[in-house]
Amino acid sequence: MQSTLHINAYSLRFLAVFALVFSMWSCEDVIEVDTPSEDPRLIVDALIRVDTTTAFTNVRIQVSQTNGFFESIPPVDLQQITLTGLEGGLSAILLETSPGVYEQDISTPALSSGEEIFLQIDFENEFYVAYATYVPAPQIDELKQGDGFLFDEDDTEVIVRFTDIPEEENFYVFDFGFGNFLASEDTFYEDQEFVFSYFYDDEVETGDELTISILGADAPFYNYMNQLVEQSEDDLNPFQTPTLTVRGNLINATEIDNDEFFDNVEMENNFALGYFAIVQEHKASLTIE
Incomplete structure (x- = not known):
């Protein structure tokens, strides 16, 4: 038996359109966008808020690392975080309580005594340091x-x-x-x-x-927060390198070997993002009507 294939004009038009759409879909290319990148940089959230009505303050420092665009920021596995009073009144090692989070309950009087406190973060055979002194705040x-x-x-x-x-x-x-x-x-x-x-x-x-x-603040912390607020208000293109990197007070001190010389002028781009501050905090609450 001889079979006959009948294709009318409508079918031909349908096949032509389908072939065109299929060819456009099958030839679609994946476009890869090169985004700006730089070496990973340590991010340190070390704002210690002190309530002087409590005997102990929970010191919580969170550490992570910058990453490329469209990627999550990973927590960091540190060797150690220490807080030390330069006059010997405080010595504490913070313990990791969750990935990238280090905590320790520290005597509130030790933090709020006005003694200069030294923070050291040991990471990948390098160490980052900063100083802070307690700053009061009004009610x-x-x-x-x-x-x-x-x-x-x-x-x-x-x-x-x-x-x-x-x-x-x-x-x-x-x-x-x-x-x-x-x-x-x-x-x-x-x-x-x-x-x-x-x-x-x-x-x-x-x-x-x-x-x-x-929160209480000294002049450097005030300036740092001012810059952060100003930068956060800018409508930056996510594919454009930000014009400003807000530099805090955490420096890489690995190559500094003089106890009386606290500077990394020769390594001006080797620093951690974030800030170390010890401040009094007063709170108030209200319910929106």
């Missing part, structure tokens, strides 16, 4: 919700009132949660009560409880 006198807005009627206003520590040049860092910080100096409200507003956009809703902190 938050009042925290309340306002009804104003900045750019949008959906903004949520919180009003903060506090009194500057008298007879000193003071710097403060406010932590508003959600990764929002504000650095302030007392140039225009020295020795006075100060009231200001902070606005949240769409991050908070009715019923949310907000906890806001005021």
Whole structure:
């Protein structure tokens, strides 16, 4: 029996379109984008917040390492993290409690005595160091919700009132949660009560409880936080190398062999990201209505 294949004009048009689509799909190339890269750099979160009403402070330092674009930042396996009081009042080794997180409960009076504290991080046959001295902070006198807005009627206003520590040049860092910080100096409200507003956009809703902190700061930590806040506000292209790397106070001291010479001028690009600071923290909370 002879079989006959019948293909009408509609079928031919369908086959032609299918062949065109298939050829376009099968010839699709994978485009690989070269992103800027550099050697991995240590990242250290060593902001120690002290509540002087407690006998012990949980010192928690988190360490990770930079990685390429589109990749997770891995925790770091360190040899050791130590805190030492230069006058011999403090000596502590932090223990790893989870990947990249090192903790130890340390006497609050030892941290807040005003003694200069030395941090050393041993990593891959090198060591990073920084100094910090406890910085006090004032209480938050009042925290309340306002009804104003900045750019949008959906903004949520919180009003903060506090009194500057008298007879000193003071710097403060406010932590508003959600990764929002504000650095302030007392140039225009020295020795006075100060009231200001902070606005949240769409991050908070009715019923949310907000906890806001005021942290003490010295001038270098204030400058560091100011730069961080400014850089975080820039709308950077993710494929563009950032124009600014905010440098903290952790340096690679492996090649420094003079106890009286604390500098790595000859290795100016060999440093860890992050900052080591010991600051008093006062908190206040409110529920959004």
